[in-house]
Amino acid sequence: MIAPEQKARLTYDNILRLSDDPDVNNVIRFLREREIVHFQRFGECLELCKEKMDSKNVYLTNPAFDTTPQPQPRTTMRNR
Numbered sequence: 001m002i003a004p005e006q007k008a009r010l011t012y013d014n015i016l017r018l019s020d021d022p023d024v025n026n027v028i029r030f031l032r033e034r035e036i037v038h039f040q041r042f043g044e045c046l047e048l049c050k051e052k053m054d055s056k057n058v059y060l061t062n063p064a065f066d067t068t069p070q071p072q073p074r075t076t077m078r079n080r
Contacts, residue, residue, distance in 0.1 A: 005039040
């Protein structure tokens, strides 16, 4: 989620370089500032989630859950 905010910010910077309309520039500046705030909030949320997970001894990846279940052999009347 963080990469789209950075890409949008870069796009707004490029638009500001090309535009000479004050009304357009004001809107683009507002949108750019909003993307910066979103980037900061997502980063803060990510850190809070990591802290919560670490405090409960939960890991970002758990090998017990990340394995694919192995198929069980089928039993037939002959195997009984």
